[in-house]
Amino acid sequence: MNAAAAAPAALLDPDGVRASVDAVLYAFLDEQERAATDLPEIGLFTKMLRTMLAAGGKRIRPFLCVTGWAAITDRTPPPAVWRVAASLELFHAFALIHDDIMDKSDTRRGRPTAHRALAARHAHHPDADTLGVNTAILLGDLALGWSYELLHADDRRIHRTWKLLNALRTETLIGQYLDLAATGDLTAGTDTAWRIIRYKTGKYTIERPLHLGAAPADADPAQLRSLSAYAIPLGEAFQLRDDLLGVYGDPARTGKSTLDDLREGKHTVLVATALERATPAQRRTLHSALGDPSLDPTAAEAVRGIFSATGAAAAVEQMITDRLHAAERALDGSTLREPATTALNRLAAAMAHRAS
Secondary structure, three states, X not given: OOHHHOOHHHHOOHHHHHHHHHHHHHHHHHHHHHHOOOOOOXXXXXXXXXXXXXXXXXXXXXXXHHHHHHOOOOOOOOHHHHHHHHXXXXXXXXXXXXXXXXXXXXXXXXXXXXXXXXXXXOOOOOOHHHHHHHHHHHHHHHHHHHHHHOOOOOOHHHHOOHHHHHHHHHHHHHHHHHHHHHOOOOOOOHHXXXXXXXXXXXXXXXXXXXXXXXXXXXXXXXXXXXXXXXXXXXXXXXXXXXXXXXXXXXXXXXXXXXXXXXXHOOOOHHHHHHHHHOOHHHHHHHHHHOOOOOOOHHHHHHHHHHHHHOOHHHHHHHHHHHHHHHHHHHHOOOOOOXXXXXXXXXXXXXXXXXXX
């Protein structure tokens, strides 16, 4: 599909957006290969990125970018908007690669993470695991650099996105730092858990992608505020659901073990709420189990029992519902265009109630 001339019917269709964005990404990777004929090793990196792109992913950020444009105008998105949307997906690839290294994760979307796949590729090496991690760091660095190279075009609409893109990069970094610093620290408290959600998910996944599509369409401040009022509670709902899936989800659907977050001692609103409500005996069990890298399924089930007994799991479910309603209310009475608000309401329900 020619991304610059996507049919109107496909514009707010997630599958149509995915096809258009993927066309931009694959064409860009082709360009990088053609430009580096004297560097045959570049094929390793482009192949890894192609594998990651083909592995799935919802393309939420590119979809929101295009929807941000459609919320402001009925004009056909120019090539610049599709390049911004594709840039977000390359930035996301960078973030996932480095996140998996930091979390020591073995799988992503049901497949080996980049550092594990690269270690397997170099199984003959005397220290394949270290080489896999170090090569994956380079892969992430390349994806980050290329996410900006995608935007090298003489187009005033792209120029308007630079400040937003820089904010997204900084906010995501801070969110990741807060997450790393709080992991394993059971004294961090609920406020820290909410800040992690705001910067690692709310702004990165929802708000900034919407703004990055709306700004080139000449969105006014009120329209940007409406998009933010929708994005922040939905981002919180999205992450709260992700935290529940990390503990209660079906690994066959999520592609992730239900032990990883507990073994890492991830500091989530679910965990913080349970600790606040726990009895002394329950708190001792949580302190013993959370962050234990050898946590077994039996001990994990005991932790889930405490999450239920304290009402923490039910409280998080209610938080998700409340934030979904807040996101929906933010669109009521706004000056955003109706086709986009319909798509945003549909997306909000899907994100809040998803099982993967």
